[in-house]
Amino acid sequence: MKKTLSTILAFAMGAALLSGCSGSSDSGTTAAGTTAAAETTTAAAETTTTAETTTAEETTTAAETTTAEVSLEAPGKTDPITLRVGSLKGPTTMGLVSLMDKAEKGEAEGSYEFTMAADASELVAKVVSNDLDIVLVPANMSSILYQRTNQGVQVLNINTLGVLYIVAADDSIQSIADLAGKTVYMTGKGTTPDYVFQHLLAANGMSADDLTIEYKSEATEVAAVLKEQADAIGLLPQPFVTVAMAQNEALKIVLDLTAEWDKAQEGQEGGGSLVTGVTVVRSELLADEASAAAVKLFMDEHAASASFANDDVAAASELVAQFGIIEKAPVAQKALPYCSIVCIEGDEMKEMLSGYLNVLYGLDPTSVGGKLPDDAFYFAR
Numbered sequence: 438m439k440k441t442l443s444t445i446l447a448f449a450m451g452a453a454l455l456s457g458c459s460g461s462s463d464s465g466t467t468a469a470g471t472t473a474a475a476e477t478t479t480a481a482a483e484t485t486t487t488a489e490t491t492t493a494e495e496t497t498t499a500a501e502t503t504t505a506e507v508s509l510e511a512p513g514k515t516d517p518i519t520l521r522v523g524s525l526k527g528p529t530t531m532g533l534v535s536l537m538d539k540a541e542k543g544e545a546e547g548s549y550e551f552t553m554a555a556d557a558s559e560l561v562a563k564v565v566s567n568d569l570d571i572v573l574v575p576a577n578m579s580s581i582l583y584q585r586t587n588q589g590v591q592v593l594n595i596n597t598l599g600v601l602y603i604v605a606a607d608d609s610i611q612s613i614a615d616l617a618g619k620t621v622y623m624t625g626k627g628t629t630p631d632y633v634f635q636h637l638l639a640a641n642g643m644s645a646d647d648l649t650i651e652y653k654s655e656a657t658e659v660a661a662v663l664k665e666q667a668d669a670i671g672l673l674p675q676p677f678v679t680v681a682m683a684q685n686e687a688l689k690i691v692l693d694l695t696a697e698w699d700k701a702q703e704g705q706e707g708g709g710s711l712v713t714g715v716t717v718v719r720s721e722l723l724a725d726e727a728s729a730a731a732v733k734l735f736m737d738e739h740a741a742s743a744s745f746a747n748d749d750v751a752a753a754s755e756l757v758a759q760f761g762i763i764e765k766a767p768v769a770q771k772a773l774p775y776c777s778i779v780c781i782e783g784d785e786m787k788e789m790l791s792g793y794l795n796v797l798y799g800l801d802p803t804s805v806g807g808k809l810p811d812d813a814f815y816f817a818r
Contacts, residue, residue, distance in 0.1 A: 536738050576712040595779060636800060
C-alpha cells in the first residue's frame with residue numbers, strides 16, 4: 438500500500454497545477470508578495486494544475502474542514518450517510534461555497550464534511566487512504582487516479598472549464614501567431630498549462646522555438662514580472678489574472694486560451710474542450726444503493742451551488758472571502774466571472790473530457806496516467 442501511495446503521489450505532483458478554478462490547480466502554491474497577490478495566492482490551486490496544479494499551487498498544506506449537521510438517512514438505517522468532500526482553494530471550491538455555507542448552517546439536504554486543501558497531492562492521498570469520498574481535482578489527475586487505483590474512481594462532472602489567459606499591455610496581440618518572437622512568462626513546465634500552450638502553438642503552425650518561454654515556479658512570480666515590466670506577457674490562470682491586472686492597470690486579457698482551444702478544434706473530431714477541474718467519487722460508493730443516493734443528492738446540490746456562484750456573484754464573493762479562498766470579496770467579485778464554473782455531467786461531460794484527455798495523451802501519455810480511461814470511468818445517472 439505504501440508503494441502504491443508513493444507512486445500515486447509522484448504522479449500527482451508531476452501532473453499537478455485548479456484547478457484552477459486547481460489551480461492550483463486546476464489544479465497551487467502560495468507566496469507572500471504584494472498584499473493583493475497574497476489575498477488570492479491560495480485561490481489558484483487548480484489551474485493550473487494538473488495534477489497540476491499548476492498554475493498556482495499553494496505552499497500551505499493545512500486543510501480546513503466544515504461539517505453539515507443535517508443528515509441523509511438511508512432506507513432502513515438510522516446512521517446518516519456523511520460524504521467527505523475535498524477540493525482545492527480556487528475556482529473548484531468557489532463553485533461549492535453556497536453548499537458549504539448551507540452545510541455549515543445545517544440547511545443542506547445531505548450530510549457533508551468539506552476539506553479544502555492547498556495541494557492536489559493531499560487530496561490524492563486522502564482518496565487512496567479512503568479518508569475522502571469525493572474530490573474536485575484537475576482533469577488529468579482524475580485519469581491518473583483511475584489508472585493507479587485499478588479503476589477505483591469515477592468522474593461525476595466537469596466543475597471548471599478553462600481558466601487560462603494571456604495578459605499583456607500590447608494591443609497588437611490578437612492571436613497565438615502574434616506571440617512569435619516574443620517572451621511569454623508562465624508557470625509549470627510539463628504541467629497542464631504548458632501542455633495546453635504547446636498544443637495551441639502546434640495548432641497554429643508554431644513551436645516553442647518560435648518564441649521564448651520563461652518558466653516561473655509560482656504564479657505570483659509571473660504576476661510580479663507583469664507588474665515590473667511594462668512590455669511583459671504572461672500566461673496565467675484566474676484569479677491571478679485579476680490580481681495582475683489590479684497591480685498594473687495597463688494590463689488586459691489579450692487571449693482567452695479556452696476560445697483559442699475551441700478554434701483549434703474546429704473541423705476536428707475528438708478534440709473535446711479545455712477542461713480544468715472535475716469531480717471524482719470512489720467507485721464503491723456508487724455500488725451501494727444508499728450511498729449512491731447520497732452521491733446523486735450531492736450532485737444536485739453541487740449543481741445548484743455552481744449556479745449560485747454564477748447567478749449571484751456579489752453574494753458568492755462574500756462567501757468566497759468568508760471561507761478564506763480569496764481574502765477580500767471585491768477581488769473575488771472581479772475574478773468569479775472568469776473562473777468558468779460549471780456543472781456538466783452525462784454524455785456532454787464524457788465528450789468534452791474524453792476529447793481533452795485524448796489531446797493530452799497525444800502530447801505526453803504520462804500526463805493522463807499512461808493510457809486513456811475506458812467508458813466505465815464516466816459516470817452517468
